[in-house]
Amino acid sequence: xxxxxxxxxxxxxxxxxxxxxxxxxxxxxxxxxxxxxxxxxxxxxxxxxxxxxxxxxxxxxxxxxxxxxxxxxxxxxxxxxxxxxxxxxxxxxxxxxxxxxxxxxxxxxxxxxxxxxxxxxxxxxxxxxxxxxxxxxxxxxxxxxxxxxxxxxxxxxxxxx
Amino acid sequence: xxxxxxxxxxxxxxxxxxxxxxxxxxxxxxxxxxxxxxxxxxxxxxxxxxxxxxxxxxxxxxxxxxxxxxxxxxxxxxxxxxxxxxxxxxxxxxxxxxxxxxxxxxxxxxxxxxxxxxxxxxxxxxxxxxx
Numbered sequence: 001x002x003x004x005x006x007x008x009x010x011x012x013x014x015x016x017x018x019x020x021x022x023x024x025x026x027x028x029x030x031x032x033x034x035x036x037x038x039x040x041x042x043x044x045x046x047x048x049x050x051x052x053x054x055x056x057x058x059x060x061x062x063x064x065x066x067x068x069x070x071x072x073x074x075x076x077x078x079x080x081x082x083x084x085x086x087x088x089x090x091x092x093x094x095x096x097x098x099x100x101x102x103x104x105x106x107x108x109x110x111x112x113x114x115x116x117x118x119x120x121x122x123x124x125x126x127x128x129x130x131x132x133x134x135x136x137x138x139x140x141x142x143x144x145x146x147x148x149x150x151x152x153x154x155x156x157x158x159x160x161x
Numbered sequence: 162x163x164x165x166x167x168x169x170x171x172x173x174x175x176x177x178x179x180x181x182x183x184x185x186x187x188x189x190x191x192x193x194x195x196x197x198x199x200x201x202x203x204x205x206x207x208x209x210x211x212x213x214x215x216x217x218x219x220x221x222x223x224x225x226x227x228x229x230x231x232x233x234x235x236x237x238x239x240x241x242x243x244x245x246x247x248x249x250x251x252x253x254x255x256x257x258x259x260x261x262x263x264x265x266x267x268x269x270x271x272x273x274x275x276x277x278x279x280x281x282x283x284x285x286x287x288x289x290x291x292x
Contacts, residue, residue, distance in 0.1 A: 010206045014232045015175075046239055050231020108206030118204060 003031070003072050005079045006097070008088050009105035012037075012081050013047045013056070016105065020145040021079060022054065029055040029078040031071060033064040033087055061090055068096045085129040098137035104130075104156070105144055116159040117151060119144050127160055167266040168273060169221045170197040171214060172254060173238055174228040177201060186259050193263050202233050210237040222247045222270050224262060224277065226254035249274045257284035 004025045009017065013030055021027070030051055037043055038060045048056055055076070059067065064080075068091065071078055082088045088102055106119050113121035120142050122130075133140050134153055141150040172179040179199035187193055198217050202210055214225060214237055225238040230252035242248035249270045251258065258281035265273060 011233045011236070014236075015229060018231070042243070043240075046236050047231075049235070050229075106206075108204060109209065110206060 002074050002076050003068075003078045003080050003100075005103055006088065006100055007079060007081050007103045007105045008083070008085050008107065009081060010083050010108055011106055012083055013050055015050070016145055017079065017081070018050055018052060018054075022052075024146045025077060025079065027054055027077050027079050029057060029071075029076045031057045031059065031064070031078055031080040033059055033061055033080065033082050033091060035060045038063070061087055064091055065094050068094060072096070085126045085133070089129040089132050092133055092136050092138050095136070100137075101139040101141070102133055103150075104140065104142040114160055116156050117142055120151075120156065122156065122160050127157060130157065166222055167196070168262075168268070168270060169195070169218065169223045170226060170259070170262055170266075171200060171217045171223055172197060172226045172259070173200045173202065173210070173214060173234040174226075174254070175202055175232070175234065178228055182254065182256060182259055185256055186263060189256075190260055190263050196263055196266060197259065202237075205233075207233060207237055207240075210234070211241050214238060214241040218248060220247070223249070224270070224273060225250045226259065226262075227252050228254060246270075251277050251281070253281060255281050255284055257281060 005021055012032055038058045044058050091097065104120055107121055107126065109121050112123045115121050130140055130153055140153040142156055143150040172182055179201055183197045183199050186197060200213055200217060210233060218225065225242060225248060227234040227238045227250060229235055235252055238250045242250050258277045261280040262277060265276065
């Protein structure tokens with residue numbers, strides 16, 4: 001599989017992703033699925049600063065839905081990122097992520113969100129989206145860095161209550 | 162001293178780095194009042210961090226010192242400074258740059274920026290030197 005990691009992280013491309021995950025997975029491409037960022041050249045330039053020599057792809061959700069199966073088999077080691085759970089859920093509803101794992105890497109404090117880990121705060125909408133992801137055959141866990149112990153979806157949702 | 166408003170410094174970094182740097186400045190150069198303020202990205206999302214920078218900088222001319230240009234601190238600083246002429250972002254902050262800053266806050270931002278970059282770079286050396 002060419003998409004080695006599906007990650008939800010508000011910060012998208014940053015140190016943990018590039019140095020932590022990217023280093024361990026020998027990532028050659030970062031795919032950012034975000035409607036707003038796909039249309040903002042100056043913000044894309046910010047993210048390019050930190051990607052080392054890897055390729056960066058910024059696409060809308062619609063474009064990602066059309067390209068996902070290609071990325072999954074084209075042989076380019078990739079990390080796919082969204083900044084929220086909803087976008088990942090919508091991507092998975094294509095049916096092309098069955099059997100994949102989604103990593104929750106960073107959802108921070110915001111109104112309506114409850115802390116479940118230092119780096120994960122969940123809203124009721126996040127809960128619902130995570131459950132839908134799991135129902136679609138996606139394994140969900142939280143882990144900020146590859147050497148850390150993952151926290152299962154069941155534990156996340158239990159702490160949310 | 163010119164009549165130009167003194168420039169404020171906001172240090173934005175991972176974990177406790179900003180607080181530690183400002184503490185080190187005060188131990189070398191003495192207490193600096195509100196010349197430098199620390200901001201950590203710990204447990205903060207991008208919007209919250211950007212809002213905190215805005216609140217600390219206000220409408221004063223400000224240098225926003227960040228540790229990494231490519232992380233959440235750098236991104237928030239760049240976003241808060243975009244299209245503003247009264248904010249400057251310096252990435253790769255180190256102690257020599259902050260020490261120079263506290264003694265030259267009366268300079269216009271346009272002069273302070275290149276000066277601080279030079280001070281920060283000049284302070285990184287390896288021993289023994291090559292050649």
